[in-house]
Amino acid sequence: MDKIRWGLLSTANINRRLIPAIRASRRGALAAVASRNKARVDSYAAQWEIPQAFASYEALLESDAVDAVYIGLPNHLHAKWAIYAMQQGKHVLCEKPFALSLAEVDEMTAVSQQTGMRLAEAFMYRHHPQTKIAGEWVRNGRLGDILLARSTFQFPLENPENIRLVPEFGGGSLWDVGVYPVSFAQFIMGAPPTWVWGDQWLGRSNVEESFSGQLHYGNDGSGRVAQISSAFRAPFYTWAEVLGTKGRLSLNRPFTGLNKGARQLLFHHPDDTVEEIPVPEKALYLGEVEDMHAAILDNRPPYLSLAETRHHVQTVLALYESARSKQAIYLTNDLSFAMGTKR
Template sequence: MADPLRIGVLGCADIARRRMLPAFAADPDTALVAVASREGRRAAELARAHEGCAAVEGYEQLLATEGVEAVYVPLPVALHAQWVEAALLAGKHVLAEKPLTADPADTRRLLALARSRGLVLMENVMFVHHPQHAAVRSLVEDGAIGEPRSLSARFGVPRLPSGDIRYAPELGGGALLDIGVYPVRAAVHLLGSPLRVVGATLESGPHAVVETSGTALLRAESGVAAQLAFGMDHGYRSSYELWGSEGRISVRRAFTPPADHRPVLRLERRGGVEEIALEPADQVALTVAAFVRACRAGHGGAPDAEACLEQSDLLDGIRRSSGPPTPHAAHAAHAAEGHR
């Protein structure tokens, strides 16, 4: 039996605290050995909650720590390229929060670097590891809805606290990279590639300097269209629907289901409606397990490289197609009032 994969964490982000560190600690195939912060106090506070985990001040110090085989990078997206590269150059496998970078050129460069050094670089897109999406793809492949015609995917979350880093443009904030990445990846996961951006809009809400909502229309070579909507000033919604020539499949709680959630796929056809109940699944634990398997397989590179690159190109295409975010109507009116 292989020894547990020894993991260090670069940063004390909320997703690390709430989801990933508990998953590392619970998996017998991983050992959480160190957590780093630019402030030693924050690292010490987080490390105390996990037996055998050392607190390290400074990301460079963690990368130099003997015995750390892999690192998890939950830093803001604007810092991903720098620290993912540093980790790979230090000989560590990397699990990085999504999106891997904000620039397709950086994404390609890092994936090539990982491959050349025989190291795993995996993007932490957890929902693709949930079995409900494999069940959807199986139904489509079996002809349950006939020929696919369109995908509609929606993901929105309520307004965040005003000081949240996702409102900071210098850190890569904004709805596109934080929220829009989910429906974009759903399109890649369910429709395959290549996809192209037909049109897109981004809008900034009141008092925000980053986009807080957006829409995008994508098209596959087959002609299947994907209509995407996302935002971080919305009533919660996490769903998608695949519509075909003979029916449709809809999925609720598509992107961030809790581990005890019992998925129900709704299949609507001319003969009626069928609800297909699935067993609960912990997509966080499944993601950790997939990362460990990739690291232990001995093959360098990214297990999801093609999807990661396609996603990166689409996010960039949405940004370019939409142009600068359009101010929310109330925000624009306020600005106009201030210039009178």
């Protein structure tokens, strides 16, 4: 096998980003799409020139038409279909949020280990040079000791029918776009937080539409903190900043910002002079596809480990629990948190 044949599970909006990435990749081909609805999948396959169309997810997964699937389903369906796909011998690139509970993450991980199928969370921005260079600056000490990482992702969600506003689908701005700042904090700090504090605002259908959180790291008295926010009720905006004892990095459009201009990475020296760090051009969604190809064909682990993914989900759950209970929440290693632990 020298090319991975991809299948799309559903006709989701987000597919329009993955389709060009798969087609632009050297070792991938788009082979099939599946939908719950036959008429929809037939017209979708014709529109996007996809060779095979399946009128159910099972039919695609039980076929020999694909080697890997991309799961862009509503959040509550990620675990179920990722597990079934791997049991049918398909590798899985699964959209964020990976799953809605740690039990789901652990089951997905166990099935990946049992079946030998590759499984990765689709955080496309983690594969972009802008993010990777920022990570290198942090790890090689250019910023000194890291004190603070902060970032935000917000956009206006107008359609009341959107899956992001359905509570039982895993709705909410933190699950949807707040996971980017949460994963950025994890990436910069190199570890999950020790404890978190969260605040939320509930909107239509009683789903959280605005979230802000503070994540505290380590027990070493270094005072390292990350601040995150997300919202469905503000103009589109993504931004990130990392502050160290030797200077500050700022990233414009760190998570997405397609068609909104170039990505910038700026180093603010201690004397407040600003230096622009060159960021090579790269199509945003290409890296996660190429990484899956390397994981499958070159037999190496995906760049984003499932341990990191587990921390992303655990941190989001802890933040929601803090917002609900109005308590600081400590993260523990098992499936529970130290619920309701006061500061």
